[in-house]
Amino acid sequence: MIKKGILLLLLVGFVAIIGSLLINFTGSNELNPLARYYAENGPAEVGAANLVTAVVVTYRGFDTLGEVTILFIAAAIVGFFLKVMNADNGRPNKLRKTSEILETASTLLVPTIFMLGVYIFVNGHLTPGGGFQGGAVIATGVMMIILAQPTSRFNHKLISVLESVSGVGFVAMGILGLILASGFLNNAFLPLGKLGSLLSAGAIPIIYVFIGIKVGSELTGILDSLKENQNEI
Amino acid sequence: MAQYLTLEFLAMLIGFMLIVVGLWGMITQKNLIKIVIGFSLFDTGLNIVIVSMAYIKNSTAPIIDKAVDVSQAASKVADPVPQALVLTSIVIGLGVTALMLAYVLRMYREKKSLDINSYTDLKW
Numbered sequence: 001m002i003k004k005g006i007l008l009l010l011l012v013g014f015v016a017i018i019g020s021l022l023i024n025f026t027g028s029n030e031l032n033p034l035a036r037y038y039a040e041n042g043p044a045e046v047g048a049a050n051l052v053t054a055v056v057v058t059y060r061g062f063d064t065l066g067e068v069t070i071l072f073i074a075a076a077i078v079g080f081f082l083k084v085m086n087a088d089n090g091r092p093n094k095l096r097k098t099s100e101i102l103e104t105a106s107t108l109l110v111p112t113i114f115m116l117g118v119y120i121f122v123n124g125h126l127t128p129g130g131g132f133q134g135g136a137v138i139a140t141g142v143m144m145i146i147l148a149q150p151t152s153r154f155n156h157k158l159i160s161v162l163e164s165v166s167g168v169g170f171v172a173m174g175i176l177g178l179i180l181a182s183g184f185l186n187n188a189f190l191p192l193g194k195l196g197s198l199l200s201a202g203a204i205p206i207i208y209v210f211i212g213i214k215v216g217s218e219l220t221g222i223l224d225s226l227k228e229n230q231n232e233i
Numbered sequence: 234m235a236q237y238l239t240l241e242f243l244a245m246l247i248g249f250m251l252i253v254v255g256l257w258g259m260i261t262q263k264n265l266i267k268i269v270i271g272f273s274l275f276d277t278g279l280n281i282v283i284v285s286m287a288y289i290k291n292s293t294a295p296i297i298d299k300a301v302d303v304s305q306a307a308s309k310v311a312d313p314v315p316q317a318l319v320l321t322s323i324v325i326g327l328g329v330t331a332l333m334l335a336y337v338l339r340m341y342r343e344k345k346s347l348d349i350n351s352y353t354d355l356k357w
Contacts, residue, residue, distance in 0.1 A: 127296070
């Protein structure tokens, strides 16, 4: 009873704090100086039509490198935790057979989903999208394969090779920017091109393809580790 | 009253409501999976709040196209920085959720229970 009272008090206190923040919130009418700089100079300096991409990949590209690293570490720990006791593979499969509709639909939809994912990360500098979103869409295609054919096995070698190659490619692009342009992850060592065309914004499309492949393979690895444990519960 | 009937205020209100629901789930639920869902809701609510703070009145998405000319971009777009930060935050949230689910799976394998009260090893 006392415990419940304390919990209720905690919640009420939290609501009071954020409620006062909410009541005093008035939206802003103009950009702050930093955002104004990005909006005014981003198109000329970076050449990406999507300003969010300009911020994510170039102005704060180092953040993105850290983010990819965190995702990699999370995937590695998930794999470590779930693989250690994975010795009893010989157990019979208790899963129900998947339905005809799901199996047929997955053969039609999975290639389309993969294509959509590739489209999203190739157009990351032009449309609302990018490497992370495209990689996540690719992982949903993998999820569909897992649902349709629960006994299927993925090629771990291929996944880890894709992941390593794209990670090394991302860092290599950053170092090329350091050598050929003004700084780490600067995209201007390739021609910026015409604003709004597919081959523009210097190295951003290449970096986003690397990020897309890396995120897609990492999320596939996580899904695969979780899937391989479905039989042990 | 009129100041509360704006898009950004409504988005922020929904975000804060999700945060409160997530916190409630985290501290009152006994099932480990439900606690993970609470974390996930808290995360989503926080992202909505950050994006709603980035909104500038009568602005549009920060993408240069037919609707937004390069010369007047600064007066027409929303703040791109919080949106970029939320992109980061969503990915980290996904990684954290996957990690927590892996822990839950591992814990279930040890004691065959999803009730948090059966894990008393760290209780004093």
